[in-house]
Amino acid sequence: MxxxxxxxxxxxxxxxxxxxxxxxxxxxxxxxxxxxxxxxAIAIFVLVLLFAVINPPTTWTIIRNARDYPIADRQWAEIEEISPVMLRSVVAAEDANFCNHWGFDMQEIRRVIAQGRGGGASTISQQVVKNVYLWQDRSWPRKSLEALVTPVVEAVWSKKRILEVYLNVAEFGPGIFGISAAARHHFGTTPDQLDRVQAARLAAVLPAPKQRGTAQPSQRSRSIADGAATIAKDGRDSCFR
Known part of the structure; x- marks a missing residue:
């Protein structure tokens, strides 16, 4: 023993x-x-503060796309230099409740869950975080970081700033980033001169700019034009007028 x-x-x-x-x-x-x-977390918070007043020079998405496409000349457009109907059109297309939420559209999220869909509830605020600070995929790490950073951006930036940054970094075609490049490439004009039809067609290419074009009207662009008019009537554009 x-x-x-x-x-x-x-x-x-x-x-x-x-x-x-x-x-x-x-x-x-x-x-x-x-x-x-x-x-x-500290680095992201500093960048959120920085980009509240300084325009992001580029994004990871633009850098990655530059490997496959020539990037059209990008000129930053202040929100006052963008046609109001363009602002309403992109909100109608991507986030109709933009002025009424704090970064997450819970009503839309519940609707998507009820329908059993796997996506489609991403707000403009979330897309700005993804485009400016993160990367383009559907991984859980990216979605988790997006969920953490979005409320910070909403707390620090104004709604006008969020919409301005979104329109200046969004992709409107292969190598076409930002509303200035999009207006020039697709319609030979400037952001402040976009009319109702042009704005709706540009908004209609989101969020699949490599598969959708602006040459012909579509049911989606017509619905966006109607949605933009509705937003103007019911006051859901109040935060970016």
Whole structure:
């Protein structure tokens, strides 16, 4: 019995250092992830503050697309330089309740869940976060980061700023980023001169600019034009007038 007890003690003495090493490694990894997470959060917050007043020079999406397409000349358009009907059209197309939510359209999310669809409830605020700070895929890490950063952008930026940035980084065709490049490429005009039909056709290419065009009217563009008019009538454009 004494011999077996001594063997058990020897085994315990051998296992204990291994357990301590594993615990130390896990604690080190956890500490490293916490350290990295805090610095990432600080960096994002600084960039949110920075881009509230400074225009983002480019995005990861633009950089990645530059490998496949020549990027058209981009000129930033202040929101006052964009036709009001263009603002209403993109809101009608992408986020009809833009002025009434804090980054997430819970009504639309519930509707999408009820219909059993896997997407379609992304707001303009979420798309700005994805376009400016993150990357283009449907992974859970990206969606999780988007969910964390979106309320910060909503808290720091005005609705006008969110819409302005969105229209200046959105893709309107292969290599066509921003409303200035889109108005020039598709209609040979400037953002402030876009009319009701042109604005609806531009908004209709979102969110599939590589598959959709603006050459001919579509049922989607006609619905967007009607939606933009409705938004103007019922006051859902109040936050960006």
């Amino acid at each position: 004494r011999h077996h007890a001594q063997e058990d003690e020897l085994i315990d003495d051998a296992v204990a250092p291994q357990s301590r090493r594993r615990f130390s490694l896990l604690r080190w990894l956890l500490g490293w992830f916490v350290w990295l997470g805090w610095r990432f």
